[in-house]
Amino acid sequence: MKNLFRNFLNLFFPDLCVVCKQRLNDAEPYICTECLVLLPKTNFHLQPDNRLEEFFAGRIPFRRISAYAYFIKGGSIQTIIHELKYKNNPGIGVFIGELCGENLKGSTFISDIDFLVPVPLHRKRERQRGYNQSLEICKGISRITGIPIDNETLIRKVNNQSQTKNKRFDRWKNVEDIFDITDDNAFKGKHILLIDDIITTGSTLESCAKEILKCKDTEISIFAVGTAG
Numbered sequence: 001m002k003n004l005f006r007n008f009l010n011l012f013f014p015d016l017c018v019v020c021k022q023r024l025n026d027a028e029p030y031i032c033t034e035c036l037v038l039l040p041k042t043n044f045h046l047q048p049d050n051r052l053e054e055f056f057a058g059r060i061p062f063r064r065i066s067a068y069a070y071f072i073k074g075g076s077i078q079t080i081i082h083e084l085k086y087k088n089n090p091g092i093g094v095f096i097g098e099l100c101g102e103n104l105k106g107s108t109f110i111s112d113i114d115f116l117v118p119v120p121l122h123r124k125r126e127r128q129r130g131y132n133q134s135l136e137i138c139k140g141i142s143r144i145t146g147i148p149i150d151n152e153t154l155i156r157k158v159n160n161q162s163q164t165k166n167k168r169f170d171r172w173k174n175v176e177d178i179f180d181i182t183d184d185n186a187f188k189g190k191h192i193l194l195i196d197d198i199i200t201t202g203s204t205l206e207s208c209a210k211e212i213l214k215c216k217d218t219e220i221s222i223f224a225v226g227t228a229g
């Protein structure tokens with residue numbers, strides 16, 4: 001009955017591909033097959049010393065860093081992330097997380113990860129948006145890989161997220177000491193995969209990683225859906 005109603009609605013309001021706005025068929029949630037095939041994947045998880053790892057080298061100690069696809073201005077990943085962050089569409093985050101999970105599955109990049117940890121939003125920002133987009137991405141990755149999520153231990157104590165126009169140095173200053181760990185033992189001896197939507201300057205991830213690395217014998221890897229370069 002529910003399907004019948006959905007099909008009826010679909011006659012008048014068909015589901016459209018988020019990227020190309022063409023009509024989707026029933027087997028295509030959010031993104032059509034053509035657009036999926038064309039996503040500009042990096043496959044950095046298969047390349048130790050990739051560009052992202054070079055970018056973070058010397059800033060923080062890490063095991064591995066990767067992103068699913070290139071973030072190109074006006075490109076498909078930009079459209080998908082915009083839909084996830086500003087169009088009240090958490091489902092597309094889980095869906096893209098599942099794609100990331102399929103991409104990473106079976107690789108050494110995730111073989112000894114203990115927890116997926118989303119970059120936290122400040123409580124106020126999460127209330128405004130209704131969800132944390134990085135947590136939705138984690139849910140998709142977890143569904144495919146079986147790796148558990150820890151969404152409790154790393155928290156954002158300062159809300160600095162409206163200052164998007166500052167230069168890199170100012171932003172870096174702003175993200176010092178904005179995160180906190182609620183339980184030092186939770187991450188002790190663990191290999192954490194920190195998850196974000198996009199890597200741009202890397203300053204937020206750097207700040208998160210520094211906080212996590214204060215826990216004893218903790219190791220960090222980083223993964224995002226998109227990377228600017």
Ligand SMILES: [Zn+2]
Pocket residue numbers: 017018019020021022031032033034035036
């Ligand atoms: Zn499409």
